[in-house]
Amino acid sequence: xxxxxxxxxxxxxxxxxxxxxxxGTGKYRDFDETATAIEASGADVVTFAVRRTNLGQNPDExxxxxxxxxxxxxxxxxxxxxxxxxxxxxxxxxxxxxLDGHNLVKLxxxxxxxxxxxxxxxxxxxxxxxxxxxxxxxxxxxxxPIVAKELEKxxxxxxxxxxxxxxxxxxLLNPATLALILEHAEVPVLVDAGIxxxxxxxxxxxxxxxxxxxxxxxxxxxQPVLMASAMRKAIExxxxxxxxxxxxxxxxxxxxSPFAGRINA
Amino acid sequence: xxxxxxxxxxxxxxxxxxxxxxxxxxxRLEPEATLxxxxxxxxxxxxxxxxxxxxxxxxxxxxxxxxxxxGDRVEVVHAIGGG
Numbered sequence: 371x372x373x374x375x376x377x378x379x380x381x382x383x384x385x386x387x388x389x390x391x392x393x394g395t396g397k398y399r400d401f402d403e404t405a406t407a408i409e410a411s412g413a414d415v416v417t418f419a420v421r422r423t424n425l426g427q428n429p430d431e432x433x434x435x436x437x438x439x440x441x442x443x444x445x446x447x448x449x450x451x452x453x454x455x456x457x458x459x460x461x462x463x464x465x466x467x468x469l470d471g472h473n474l475v476k477l478x479x480x481x482x483x484x485x486x487x488x489x490x491x492x493x494x495x496x497x498x499x500x501x502x503x504x505x506x507x508x509x510x511x512x513x514x515p516i517v518a519k520e521l522e523k524x525x526x527x528x529x530x531x532x533x534x535x536x537x538x539x540x541x542l543l544n545p546a547t548l549a550l551i552l553e554h555a556e557v558p559v560l561v562d563a564g565i566x567x568x569x570x571x572x573x574x575x576x577x578x579x580x581x582x583x584x585x586x587x588x589x590x591x592x593q594p595v596l597m598a599s600a601m602r603k604a605i606e607x608x609x610x611x612x613x614x615x616x617x618x619x620x621x622x623x624x625x626x627s628p629f630a631g632r633i634n635a
Numbered sequence: 636x637x638x639x640x641x642x643x644x645x646x647x648x649x650x651x652x653x654x655x656x657x658x659x660x661x662x663r664l665e666p667e668a669t670l671x672x673x674x675x676x677x678x679x680x681x682x683x684x685x686x687x688x689x690x691x692x693x694x695x696x697x698x699x700x701x702x703x704x705x706g707d708r709v710e711v712v713h714a715i716g717g718g
Contacts, residue, residue: 394716394717395715395716395718396716396717397716397718398716417718418716418717419716419717420712420713421715422658422710423658423682423684423711423713425711433682433714434713434715434716445714448717448718450717460687460690464685464687464692464712465685466692467692467694467695468683537718583718584718585718586718
């Protein structure tokens with residue numbers, strides 16, 4: 371969880387996080403792999419989903435929160451699978467009860483099952499209700515700078531545009547709109563969804579994103595623990611490159627070695 | 636299992652078996668059941684769960700003093716992997 375020299379921590383709703391990589395807990399083989407990969411990622415913030423408990427089945431079944439203890443990680447319950455503001459608000463209230471009053475949530479209200487694209491009208495409505503109910507809302511949204519601003523105006527503590535469709539691994543398909551969001555945002559901007567490999571995460575950070583949230587890119591890599599480590603480095607490398615401010619692009623070459631003193635001069 | 640139309644079922648009277656909707660499925664309860672007795676009967680005592688009755692959260696501290704009524708819709712949820 372090392373920070374780049376001279377870097378500041380990620381601050382979301384007054385909470386400080388050393389790592390700018392946020393990770394999910396879905397799609398792993400088992401809780402052991404989940405815990406090992408998340409440890410390798412260095413993430414401080416870990417997302418999970420809220421679902422009906424299977425009743426009458428194996429009461430000794432392992433619990434995700436034993437593998438990812440709330441004492442060690444900042445847990446970020448999501449509203450994945452919700453298609454209406456009402457369901458998303460109910461899910462957040464259940465999560466708050468589940469975590470003894472912890473009020474940081476990841477809001478996502480989806481449009482349809484094929485694209486899992488955000489339904490922005492329902493998302494806006496849910497955001498308003500949740501903020502008024504005392505939640506700190508990190509919100510998954512489209513890469514639309516106007517919608518991002520509207521969510522910010524409603525009091526969301528972080529705006530999280532998609533890089534590409536959830537679980538697609540297609541990376542940042544529209545860096546230009548992401549740049550517009552970054553230019554105008556006054557809350558942290560995190561890319562949430564679409565990351566496929568380390569260079570995607572590094573690019574998001576080089577552009578100035580405050581963080582990246584990912585799940586499938588790690589969990590569905592052939593070697594999730596190794597990819598988690600790669601992502602940790604990519605996030606740190608991208609962040610440092612952003613802070614360092616890259617050189618200008620040039621159309622022509624510029625030698626790195628001096629012309630003076632050449633033996634053929 | 637005896638099927639009851641929960642939407643129109645009368646409030647439970649003394650000695651009558653109640654039926655609730657538990658995670659979307661019909662579930663029979665002894666009279667005078669509370670949320671706490673339901674949780675115990677499901678083997679979920681001490682587990683990290685959250686509960687809604689008729690779409691309202693019931694805080695853990697109130698489970699023992701929350702009676703259930705015929706036709707109540709109860710949701711019991713927990714944390715699972717997700718992104």
